[in-house]
Amino acid sequence: MIWVIHTLNGISFGMLLFLLAAGLSLIYGLMKILNLTHGSYYLIGAYVGSTIIAKTGSFALALIVAPLVVALLGAVMERYFLRRFHLQELPQTLLTFGFLFIFADLMLWIWGGDPIVLPKPAAFSGSISIGDARYPTYRLALIAVGLIVALILWWFQERTRLGAMLRAGVDDAEIAGALGIDVSLLFTLVFAVGALLAALGGVLGGPIIGAQPGADFEVMLLAFVVVIVGGLGSLRGALIGGLLVGLLDNFGKIFFPELALFTIFVPMAIILSFRPTGLFGRL
Amino acid sequence: MARILLFIALAAVVFVALPFVVPSYYVGLTTKILIFALFAMSLDLLIGYTGLASLGHAAFFGISAYTIAVLSVKLRMSEWIAFPAGLTMAIALGAVFALLALRARGSYLLMITLALAQVVWGIAFGWRTMTGGDDGLPGLRRPAFVSDETSFYFLVLGLVAASTVVLVALIRSPFGLALQGIRESESRMQALGFNVWRHQFVAFVIAAAFAGLAGALYVYYNRFVSPDFLHVVRSAEVLIMVIIGGVGTLLGPAIGAAAIILLEDIISSQTQHWLLALGIIYVATTLFAPRGLIGLYRERFMARRKP
């Protein structure tokens, strides 16, 4: 039974990683930007969510408003800063690193250094029995939300006009531009959606992981690993990579507590050496 | 040519005279600047000359430092073993990174080097019995012949100067020109009969070796090592030194190192919000001096010469 619990823990964490990696991967796929502030979006989402819950008591409101706030932030960053350095990876990296520092300091200023754990929504605060053990319904709900988001994203990418533009843009931004697609708007939109997903992960992860200084960096790294493992620009890669890393992280902490991160990074290095483009990626 | 010789002579006089003129705090600070100048120059060989972006350069710096600290403090070995062992580990790690990462380019390469460096960080952080984990490893002593601040300064000055000479020679050699060719066009270099991968591999290992030397000097400077030595923040810091100074100029990154370390020194004594200040500096540099300080200087200089 304990294995089921651990597996569910791994999957629910994997879903959070999926939310982060999906945005990161789409942004990279379309714009080739390595966004180091992606973890900050997550943490800002969690903090803003915590403030909304503290003021209004509504988890649902936090789940809607916090991601929108962060999406706006992402759009501003893309339009007024990153845009100027299209396809120049060094300035882009530097910019996003600068913002990582700025956001980290501002968050420390506003929300302090103590960990904040978001309260669970009332409807999902209980637990259900799995065999002889109890399992929190919140984590199950988290898995469901992750799957729903994956479905929506899949539908968006495969079945809508905007999604078709996005796929064309990932293949070749120049050609997409030549086909009359408004690449500029697409860039901003995708960046905003990526930020939104990360912040959504922040609010959803708030009740189980909490928000604290440094979490921005940790989740960013995990999201990177997911993207490297799953393959850049691939939604499927983000989902499967997310689940894989979530499970590896969870079981790694149980079996090799001394080398916690190692259980994630070693498989990554192995995949990298045999499939440099990740499981589902292409360069 | 005469101007360059004059510049070198002047720099030599200033650096040699320095410890006899300024208080010892500034001797220490200059030592640190020299070490990071070497670190930044080693990264510039990769980024500026070979065109390979890396966000994991601190791994080489850190593994050398950790090797020396562990061998000296935990296993009580002499510095004559520990120091070469540190460099060897940096070189070996450089080879491993190159094997794993060299198929990627651009920002994907940045991400992979970052992730690989984080593996090393994970070991330093997690393997408490050997590395002390989060607390780090204190208690390293400087070799007896450089135990005081001034003699250690001169050791660092000598090694950094020698390394600079080697790096300059390397860049002017056929190998160095080939690296610049690879930076400009890999496909053309291949068509001309160059084995591009092998050049990049060697460049990676050389860069790792000099980063390892910088790390070795820094651990003796600090007499302490912690996971911060090889954290991504340190990799990013050395990257900003390179960019702020001027990518592909060698001297620029050394100046960038001086600028960043002095800024950190000043800012951290003035405000708690040094992270915010540093972030703003990163953003401002990118926006207003994308070619770095050397680039700014050149633009001004060129502008003045034009009628």
Place this chain on the structure above:
Amino acid sequence: MTAYKALDVQNVAKNFGGVRALTDVTLAMAPGERLVLLGPNGAGKTTLFHSISGNIIASAGRISLFGQDITQLAPDARARLGLARTFQITNLFRQLTVFQNLQLAVCGAQQVTFKFIRPMTQYADVRERAEALLAEWNLVDVADTIVQNLSYGEQRQIEVVMALAGNPKILLLDEPTSGLSPAETHRVAAMVRALPRDMTILMIEHDMDVAFEIADRIAVMHQGRIIAEGDEATIRGNKQVSDIYLGVE
């Protein structure tokens, strides 16, 4: 006299995913021969060209250079066997000077590689060859100019000179006149015509006049196959060729 063909392409095929780019292409060149590949866009000219230069590895068939099998070799290994190429889209070391560009080309040809210590300037053989190229192609005045500051026409010219640095046995030219004005086109065509007669030259060319002016023989490609081969008269008289290609022009 050797029995070897300069270039021997036997039954080469190339698939990209499910798409056949080349089907059973066989093509031979005698030493010193000048062959021009014609064909509409998407006919497979560039794929064939890349299979010969090594930027693409053929899915099937065999390619040999002066009797040596090169089918699986990397581009740089082929270059060391005396094969040189130009690029359709100008591919120079844009931030280096003209002289440095040529130095690198000569270093590649003379295999002055992995020399770490002495400065480049001290390699007299490389310098002399690079200076000779500058003089030969009237580039002395721009020797110290950064390549990206040159005109497009000048860059196209250097594109060819780079490939000539090592006196290649076989030269592959990928549309050397693309994007040039008539006058510049004429200059590059004259340049190619003036090359030593013992240099084997394979060239992709869109400009009909240039093609007929330079070629000893012409091969026409269509849908991944060679559909006609011969001299100017044969090609002009070929019904299929005029239908699919000449008619279009």
